[in-house]
């Protein structure tokens with residue numbers, strides 16, 4: 001990682017690559033659960049020539065420690081990550097439009113940003129994510145993992161998640177790269193994120209009030225945030241465009257980076 005920023009008791013690590021010209025867009029790439037900024041490797045390599053590309057490790061992931069979060073007696077909330085990102089955006093002092101790109105859990109965090117820090121950035125990308133809250137079954141599954149991951153280890157989490165993340169045709173080497181990333185995650189971060197995701201509110205009512213340029217991107221075979229559900233998100237946001245990535249599952253930016261990069265580059269250029 002190239003940089004660290006002290007925010008609210010944690011040193012947030014982030015990659016900050018490319019500032020090609022004054023006024024160029026800054027893409028802030030927010031990773032999913034339970035991954036790190038490394039999931040964006042192919043976007044950073046490809047897009048840094050055209051945009052400033054900033055990819056943080058959220059609290060507890062990659063090179064960022066959990067710090068003093070979660071605080072004893074206070075249930076973890078996604079707002080903690082959103083506050084970190086708002087402080088990071090302020091620190092970046094970008095001279096072009098800031099595009100917040102949230103993948104899956106990163107999308108839930110982007111919607112938390114939209115609730116509390118909407119003025120901090122100029123455009124939004126929701127990628128392979130959901131606006132709805134969890135139902136009771138999903139919440140119970142998250143709490144079970146949060147309660148047991150210390151004993152299970154992150155390797156078991158990787159094996160539990162693997163069948164839902166990829167399109168059938170995705171090569172095993174790509175699958176293994178993500179499985180290894182999950183297996184390397186701190187179990188305490190997994191527990192905190194699961195509790196925070198279980199507590200997230202329904203963001204569906206928020207969608208109609210999003211006025212900034214928005215791009216909605218989903219893998220054709222995404223089993224966790226299916227295209228039909230993401231199409232409804234795009235339909236509910238007045239200014240949203242919708243792009244479906246052929247041949248990808250949930251991990252579209254890893255599985256089909258060329259198509260995802262093209263969609264991001266075109267969106268950034270349109271701002």
Ligand code: MLT
Nearest residue numbers: 032033103104105106224
């Ligand atoms: C993710 O990719 O971030 C997770 O699948 C999100 C979730 O568990 O809902």
